Amino acid sequence: MAVYTQVSAEALTRFLARFDAGELVSAKGIAEGVENSNYLVDTTEARFILTLYEKRVAAGDLPFFLDLLEHLAQHGSPVPPAVPDRDGTTIHELEGRPACLIRFLNGVSVTAPTPEQARAAGAAMGQMHRALEDFGGSRPNTLGVDAWQPLLAKCGRDLDTIAPGLYDDLASGLQAVTAAWPQHGDIRVIHADLFPDNVLMLGDRVTGLIDFYFACTDLRLYDLAIMHTAWSFDARGEAYDGDVGHALLDGYAATFGLADAERAQLPVLCMGACIRFALTRGWDWLNTPADALVTRKDPVAYTRRLAFYRANGAEVFA
Numbered sequence: 001m002a003v004y005t006q007v008s009a010e011a012l013t014r015f016l017a018r019f020d021a022g023e024l025v026s027a028k029g030i031a032e033g034v035e036n037s038n039y040l041v042d043t044t045e046a047r048f049i050l051t052l053y054e055k056r057v058a059a060g061d062l063p064f065f066l067d068l069l070e071h072l073a074q075h076g077s078p079v080p081p082a083v084p085d086r087d088g089t090t091i092h093e094l095e096g097r098p099a100c101l102i103r104f105l106n107g108v109s110v111t112a113p114t115p116e117q118a119r120a121a122g123a124a125m126g127q128m129h130r131a132l133e134d135f136g137g138s139r140p141n142t143l144g145v146d147a148w149q150p151l152l153a154k155c156g157r158d159l160d161t162i163a164p165g166l167y168d169d170l171a172s173g174l175q176a177v178t179a180a181w182p183q184h185g186d187i188r189v190i191h192a193d194l195f196p197d198n199v200l201m202l203g204d205r206v207t208g209l210i211d212f213y214f215a216c217t218d219l220r221l222y223d224l225a226i227m228h229t230a231w232s233f234d235a236r237g238e239a240y241d242g243d244v245g246h247a248l249l250d251g252y253a254a255t256f257g258l259a260d261a262e263r264a265q266l267p268v269l270c271m272g273a274c275i276r277f278a279l280t281r282g283w284d285w286l287n288t289p290a291d292a293l294v295t296r297k298d299p300v301a302y303t304r305r306l307a308f309y310r311a312n313g314a315e316v317f318a
């Protein structure tokens, strides 16, 4: 459960009074999510998401994220823009945290995607990448390939307290990945965390792309690789579902295109994605405060995927 900051009814009532958004009816902490505190807020007018930005989101990056949402919403991507108050302000402070009121989108995130759902999600990513062709903003990827060795060193051998051999698995994977990482490619703003829990769906239709708080400027294909690692396996990273993996790529190819030379880069990009998520999960596992209402995610579910791509990557994307 991700609620790090409690919001009192009084503070929320005062906050909502700045908006033409009706009066507070109810507010509930949202169980899903890891990074920020999210509340589902119902007013006499509508339903909203209230987000209080926590540890990994720098307040200085919020204008970039909100501009990105606005740009994508204007270009037909199903993303939720921030709601401005009466003065046009979207970034506020609440309970000592930066906070935004976000438009609520219908839909649920799937836990075991079908090929048709994966195809639709891949197509939505392709459409989003098209829409980002003329987006002017940029933000360095602070969790990109250059950050992985320092993060591994910061975690150190404590990783082995989570699972024996975890440090060596990551160190060896990292060596292979950095040696083969593409030096050139299409670089633009990417989502960088488009896991199934960040895609809202109704049946086979995508109704929302959410949680852009890792969005950054990086290789476009790395975004697709992240998605492939997140969508094509069971939660433990033990079973690869080729039908889902292929459908995801087919959906992307249908809206953006995917050349053979790009497919050939996907094994190393997927391995890199596995290292990135295993590392941040490992770091969070070692550093999550005991009293935080948040479920820690298993880094080993990502080293299993890493081993899969190391062994089968060329064949999977042939």
Ligand SMILES: Nc1ncnc2c1ncn2[C@@H]1O[C@H](COP(=O)(O)OP(=O)(O)O)[C@@H](O)[C@H]1O
Pocket (backbone or CB within 6 Å): 002, 030, 032, 033, 034, 035, 036, 037, 038, 049, 080, 102, 103, 104, 105, 106, 109, 197, 198, 208, 210, 211, 212, 213
């Ligand atoms: N705009 C939205 N519309 C509907 N539900 C949302 C919206 N934004 C977030 N949610 C819900 O809140 C949950 C947590 O949001 P998310 O942005 O993923 O949090 P975190 O940044 O902490 O990972 C999502 O899984 C979803 O259920």
Ligand SMILES: N[C@@H](CCOP(=O)(O)O)C(=O)O
Pocket (backbone or CB within 6 Å): 032, 033, 034, 035, 193, 195, 197, 198, 211, 277, 280, 281, 297
């Ligand atoms: N997707 C990441 C963690 C970030 O969580 P999110 O709830 O913000 O998507 C992972 O699975 O490690």
